[in-house]
Amino acid sequence: xxxxxxxxxxxxxxxxxxxxxxxxxxxxxxxxxxxxxxxxxxxxxxxxxxxxxxxxxxxxxxxxxxxxxxxxxxxxxxxxxxxxx
Amino acid sequence: xxxxxxxxxxxxxxxxxxxxxxxxxxxxxxxxxxxxxxxxxxxxxxxxxxxxxxxxxxxxxxxxxxxxxxxxxxxxxxxxxxxxxxxxxxxxxxxxxxxxxxxxxxxxxxxxxxxxxxxxxxxxxxxxxxxxxxxxxxxxxxxxxxxxxxxxxxxxxxxxxxxxxxxxxxxxxxxxxxxxxxxxxxxxxxxxxxxxxxxxxxxxxxxxxxxxxxxxxxxxxxxxxxxxxxxxxxxxxxxxxxxxxxxxxxxxxxxxxxxxxxxxxxxxxxxxxxxxxxxxxxxxxxxxxxxxxxxxxxxxxxxxxxxxxxxxxxxxxxxxxxxx
Numbered sequence: 001x002x003x004x005x006x007x008x009x010x011x012x013x014x015x016x017x018x019x020x021x022x023x024x025x026x027x028x029x030x031x032x033x034x035x036x037x038x039x040x041x042x043x044x045x046x047x048x049x050x051x052x053x054x055x056x057x058x059x060x061x062x063x064x065x066x067x068x069x070x071x072x073x074x075x076x077x078x079x080x081x082x083x084x085x
Numbered sequence: 086x087x088x089x090x091x092x093x094x095x096x097x098x099x100x101x102x103x104x105x106x107x108x109x110x111x112x113x114x115x116x117x118x119x120x121x122x123x124x125x126x127x128x129x130x131x132x133x134x135x136x137x138x139x140x141x142x143x144x145x146x147x148x149x150x151x152x153x154x155x156x157x158x159x160x161x162x163x164x165x166x167x168x169x170x171x172x173x174x175x176x177x178x179x180x181x182x183x184x185x186x187x188x189x190x191x192x193x194x195x196x197x198x199x200x201x202x203x204x205x206x207x208x209x210x211x212x213x214x215x216x217x218x219x220x221x222x223x224x225x226x227x228x229x230x231x232x233x234x235x236x237x238x239x240x241x242x243x244x245x246x247x248x249x250x251x252x253x254x255x256x257x258x259x260x261x262x263x264x265x266x267x268x269x270x271x272x273x274x275x276x277x278x279x280x281x282x283x284x285x286x287x288x289x290x291x292x293x294x295x296x297x298x299x300x301x302x303x304x305x306x307x308x309x310x311x312x313x314x315x316x317x318x319x320x321x322x323x324x325x326x327x328x329x330x331x332x333x334x335x336x337x338x339x340x341x342x343x344x345x346x347x348x349x350x351x352x353x354x355x356x357x358x359x360x361x362x363x364x365x366x367x368x369x370x371x372x373x374x375x376x377x378x379x380x381x382x383x384x385x386x387x388x389x390x391x392x393x394x395x396x397x398x399x400x401x402x403x404x405x406x407x408x409x
Contacts, residue, residue, distance in 0.1 A: 009368055009369055009372060011352075011372045011373070011376045013348045013349040013352050013376055013379060013380070014347055014348045014349050015349075016347075016349035018349055018352050018353060018356070018372075018376075020356065020360065020368070020372070022368065025158070027353060027356050027357075029349050029350070029352075029353050
């Protein structure tokens with residue numbers, strides 16, 4: 001399970017999420033897919049739930065979805081936006 | 086003995102007390118008296134008095150000690166130490182203590198800074214002013230602003246991206262002028278309101294070279310501060326509502342163009358020119374106001390070419406249409 005670092009603030013704008021990491025001062029914009037995954041993290045969904053959500057929206061294989069989600073989450077973890085619990 | 090000075094900005098009354106007249110002279114020479122008069126004439130009710138005390142004669146015992154921790158943020162030679170209800174700002178040997186509860190700041194100014202009008206106005210006065218205005222829910226945006234009728238057009242970009250030049254070019258071609266560098270955003274019911282900060286217009290040598298009235302200033306070092314009376318600006322607005330946000334970029338080939346950009350891209354660009362990462366308590370509100378601003382305005386990237394008449398026509402074209 002992942003959760004959002006408490007020093008991250010974010011707002012949804014259009015179909016994106018704009019977020020700021022107050023620890024680093026860096027800010028980011030997540031695209032539509034990123035927003036879908038990020039919302040799942042906010043709702044405390046586990047990886048399998050996130051994969052199901054993605055498969056409902058996009059025509060890709062489960063394996064490809066898992067790989068893409070894993071790499072996205074590890075990128076956000078590296079940026080201290082998420083932490084793994 | 087302390088000298089006092091006062092000036093009004095929108096709903097705020099600034100009270101400056103100092104033991105050195107140079108501090109008042111520096112701040113007054115940075116402000117535009119004509120724009121301050123408009124703020125007085127508007128006669129908005131005073132909602133908050135912001136006290137800024139600038140002291141150059143003090144004993145070392147008076148100075149609050151800098152916390153024995155790393156600063157939370159540093160910018161150029163400025164360090165910020167946010168604490169519980171206060172922030173300490175250290176600029177070289179100058180120490181500023183901001184107390185949010187009482188809307189006041191004590192600035193203990195080092196001898197090297199008291200003789201520098203630029204440091205006094207832009208750092209020792211303006212930094213605590215920004216912090217205290219934010220506490221009163223007025224959020225700084227590093228942007229110029231002109232109006233086409235009632236439609237506010239924010240011109241947003243970093244230093245050196247041509248904000249002042251473009252703002253002045255538009256203002257002398259008939260748009261109403263608000264500011265070339267600093268506006269404050271405020272929730273105004275369900276919309277975003279904004280008001281000017283009454284700084285003088287600032288143009289550097291290369292900006293001056295575009296305008297015949299400033300041809301004598303070509304070759305000046307640094308920036309020349311100009312009051313409205315010294316320019317070709319005919320109309321000044323001190324508050325209103327933004328409807329358009331322009332992000333200027335200097336053209337590679339001399340020609341001008343304008344195209345819309347999505348709200349999320351605009352918001353990222355605004356954050357860069359707006360959000361202070363110090364004293365994070367109000368950051369949520371700050372983001373909310375930027376989000377509302379992006380959603381209720383139309384945002385454009387403006388490629389600024391050589392001919393300011395063309396640029397003015399492009400801005401006239403987009404700002405004459407009603408926002409969707």
